[in-house]
Amino acid sequence: MFSPGDITAILLTLKLATVVTVLLILLGTPLAWWLARTRSWWKRPVAAVVALPLVLPPTVIGFYLLVAMGPDGPLGRVTETLGLGLLPFTFPGLVVASLIYSMPFVIQPLHTAFEAVGDPPLEAAATLGAGPVDRFFTVAVPLARPGFVTGAILGFAHTIGEFGVVLMIGGSIPGETRVVSVQIYDHVQAFDYARAHWLSGVLLVFAFVVLLALYAFQPTRARR
């Protein structure tokens, strides 16, 4: 049914989506928290900037990232100076690009969820001796769980599906950067519809299961 290439691509995709989702949650949470709590003038501009990558076509973002991370780009110079080499066409490069592109899908739900937490439970926690970090983890995060679930779902799904950025920055190297989306795209481009359908079908079923599992973390509504 599947070529070895398909299986490699599936495993690679899983790895990418998982790494990116985890990193997005880790990196996005502090930013979303800041957005939700600050009274700073910068709040809205920053929130708008976070959503901004969305409006550019993925390939174009991919192009700019490619140039920026390339040997003459500002990011590329930094990574080379640090001895990390160049990011494009490597798995870490894919991760960085996906982070940037999927960021808004995680930040936005977290931002909304953190705002919905409100002051009272945080104030109550403070009076019980919980410091800012403590109450963040023991009150804000559990209460914002729906936002984490939504953010994880959107971030995960979008990282699986996005391929414009990935194609540009990854260059479709088997086992390294050729993810399922690229593989399916290739099958379609090669008029190899049977394999495209198969791979799409498997991807959909698998994603369905993952999404369903994520939804299981969604708390159910209280009665009063």
Added chain:
Amino acid sequence: MFSPGDITAILLTLKLATVVTVLLILLGTPLAWWLARTRSWWKRPVAAVVALPLVLPPTVIGFYLLVAMGPDGPLGRVTETLGLGLLPFTFPGLVVASLIYSMPFVIQPLHTAFEAVGDPPLEAAATLGAGPVDRFFTVAVPLARPGFVTGAILGFAHTIGEFGVVLMIGGSIPGETRVVSVQIYDHVQAFDYARAHWLSGVLLVFAFVVLLALYAFQPTRARR
């Protein structure tokens, strides 16, 4: 600075993003409301299915839509029987495709926001004589405003930026389906970087302003 083609593309994009965002809010709201309120067994599967299109690469979705809306596809047969002709390569076709692809970005935040409304204000409204529709519009919708803002932002931005589906289903017809994302992509592909930068820049600035305006609808946090 801009070719007439650029300006046509900008106007077309605005029209598309606006129409799609408005329709997504209109169509997504009842579904999100159902998802938030139902205790049905179907709730989680349906929620997962809504997010599912995300995991397929846009061009692949576009391909399936192209086939489905084509003369031999199920959707195409329906539209032809209805005397609407075929949807691919038309603006309405673009709208339909964008609706499908951007749907999860609107449904998810609305779903979360509606769940956060909770029973008490709806119960209070009911005791004051507000029927289900009345309390939906006068209580649930205003209280879910952050979700509407987030949904509108993600839906709008994503419709502007997505071009895989649009490319596949639209056929890049100037004034009809050639949106800015395609135009920028074309410039990049043609190594016409100056125009690509310009157009990207204008798109970013414009989108920034729109997003900032949307954020202005975000209520500020209450003190207690």
Added chain:
Amino acid sequence: MSTVPGDGLTVRLDLALLGFRLDVDLLLPGAGVTALFGPSGSGKTTCLRAIAGLEAGAAGQVRLGDRLWQDSARGFFVPVHRRPLGYVFQDAALFPHLSVRGNLDYGARRARGDGPALAFDAIVALLGLGPLLARRPSHLSGGERQRVGIARALLARPRLLLLDEPLASLDDARKREILPYLERLRDELAIPALYVSHSIDEVARLADHLVLLEHGAVVASGPLRATLARTDLPPAFLEHAGVVVEGHVVRQLQDDLLLLDIAGGQLLVPASGQAVGQVMRCRIATGDVSLAMAPARDTSIGNQLPVTVLQVVDASHPAMCLVQLDAGGTRLLAQVTRRAWKRLGLAPGASAWAQIKAVAGLG
């Protein structure tokens, strides 16, 4: 006050919650105030919610007058918004997205028309909401929120009022302002109200009918006076309740006092607006009745009635006992020390004088 089935509020409900079951069968008067009394967690809120139609799991029947609201045997259920009721929630449940004015208007605009109309300005003034109209609920104090909740329910022109501890977080002064108003509502509007309260004062003052709940079941239900005169109720309740007597005003005296004709004698009561001939209700707390073997002279105690001792029961403090007295037809309840009981040599059947230190006119 009437207990004709066709006119009253019938509540026959059975509802199971987590670790709790409400099982009540009540026939309540179709006018006046019914107090719902009971310890924390006894099911008062649940009962109100079920009557309103907010508890989807409640089986049974609810009927107000000739209108059936619910009959689960027949699968009949009038949804909440079609039940013309006003609900004051225990936690106010204001709309956070609307100003105080917006909250009030919400109810007023949807007023179902068949309930009595109340002037917006009058209610705002009564509840002291004038300066708050533009505020959001998040910018109100606890008591302010509760007042907005009361006003909102009243402005909806309900035919049944459900009040869940509406005055719990109000100070005495504010309570004393609002209570007469609720009394007037009770008397003038003739709409029935179910009133949950922990304050016996409030209950004695407002209620015509009393329901005692415990563990989700009805311990007692009946007209206020009859129920309060029962000695088989928990002593803690009896002590705090006192008795309620009714009489006709026979004369207005100087010094703002009224002379009241009651069964078995006359009482001097501070005036509260009644005219000669009108019926007036007073509460006599158990602690305000002392016993003597002969009438006292030269005392500030204005009311002394000859009584017969009916029975004695334990009070909640072991030093005290509750003595039920008959004052020529009026039942009184006195809380005295056991020491005094012995010293005076009292026993059921004995004659004595009840000295009534204070009588609170209840309007």
Added chain:
Amino acid sequence: MSTVPGDGLTVRLDLALLGFRLDVDLLLPGAGVTALFGPSGSGKTTCLRAIAGLEAGAAGQVRLGDRLWQDSARGFFVPVHRRPLGYVFQDAALFPHLSVRGNLDYGARRARGDGPALAFDAIVALLGLGPLLARRPSHLSGGERQRVGIARALLARPRLLLLDEPLASLDDARKREILPYLERLRDELAIPALYVSHSIDEVARLADHLVLLEHGAVVASGPLRATLARTDLPPAFLEHAGVVVEGHVVRQLQDDLLLLDIAGGQLLVPASGQAVGQVMRCRIATGDVSLAMAPARDTSIGNQLPVTVLQVVDASHPAMCLVQLDAGGTRLLAQVTRRAWKRLGLAPGASAWAQIKAVAGLG
């Protein structure tokens, strides 16, 4: 109880909210209960919040004993979680994502160690939370929620308790269960508490110190007894307050009574656990004091004291007046009808007998 600055709670705060300004300068005792009393919207909650450090906009100084918590002049501010306090919020503010046990543990686990340790099980039993431990707050009744809030604050081992109407939605029986416990806390733990309540009974029973707030400003502040004996306070307050007397237990009588030595005489009081020699506090409500020109015989009234009339002031009802009395050093306040006042020919300086119907032992 001490008012040495180095030992007490200093609160000097100025805070402007929407349409409201809190401006207080208080020096409160470093042990015992201070009652914060005042009408709805007078700033009680705001004051508690500011002391806790929850009102970022509050300027001024807060100091508990030798620990400075806040001094905005010097830009000094100890954040809320470093102030060892226990806060019972007016609306409980439980964590919706934790069970009752989770809520209690939250405070207990972060207990700052220097406050007194209280046994988890004892508090759970006292507040009747045993069967509720596994529940979510959304599945609790209003009073149950409040009880969890109290338990949670106590388990945090605070050095200052801030209680915002902790008993407001509890029934009398439950209140009577919890009050002695709070009293014991007050006496044994020697941590100061600020107690907001609308119930004068609660205040009189618990408080050592009284602060009256109105429109965000302090109307009166002082030791409970002295403040309650003032006649320049609003009559509505005086009437409900009554006076508080303190004395030594001299003898235990049969029938669960105690004989109490007070300045100017002796009182018979229902026992509440005190031993001979101990100090006991009692509240005498204005309505429980009547006046006579001679001692009465054969009456169930057990306490009669010779008194001198000091002054008379208006009560809130025009038929009534408040008479301040001196019983050989103990101040009493009697509420009698104007009619009786005249009939007995009373005037400042006159001698009379105060008949005290009920004395409530306050522990």
Added chain:
Amino acid sequence: SLRIAAAADLKFAMDDVLSEFRRSRPGARIDVAYGSSGQFKTQIQQGAPYDLFFSADIAFPRELHAAGLAASDVVPYAVGRIVLWSVRHDARGLTLRDLPRTEFNRIAIASTVHAPYGMRAEEALRAAGVWSAVEPRLVYGENIAQTAQFVQSGNASIGIIALSLALSPQLRAQGGYALISDSLHAPLEQGFIVTRRAARNPHAHAFAGHMQTPGARAIMARYGFELPARADRLR
């Protein structure tokens, strides 16, 4: 190992050429990525790890060569042809001059902005004098494969695609094609280079040589590519 970047129109021909080459080098790991030639050029400029670059437009490898990014000369390996292709109509007898007919309500060509096949299609339409008549009915594919899909799905009644695709096993069975005279457009000269990073990759040079073998050339011819003279080097 060997990594090849190849223009999308080469998909079928290259797969066949490679299966032959692989037989000669068992054990060598050979990957191909098919895609847009322009995108490959950009990626190689940014250091993409491709050893060989087969472009649909010889201009791209030339630019890379000029920038010093090639380890070989630019080798022309084929000249592409364009055809009229349809699944709804019998295209076999059609010429570009038939396109203005109303039954061809949607005509698919590749992007005239960046796809070599699209540019040649435009030239041919102009040369045939039908450009202004058909322009309102044109739909543009992002690349030549997508253009073929527009036609294949029936959404475009006819399209101009690469002969190599029309001859591919997947599309050959559907519809028919008519070759467009190469006098109507500039030649679609296709060329490859060995990239600089593969200077010392024996597989890369071996495969460059393999493309010149009669077997490889026969495969290319079978997919409709015209072949430049052997070892003809252009600069």
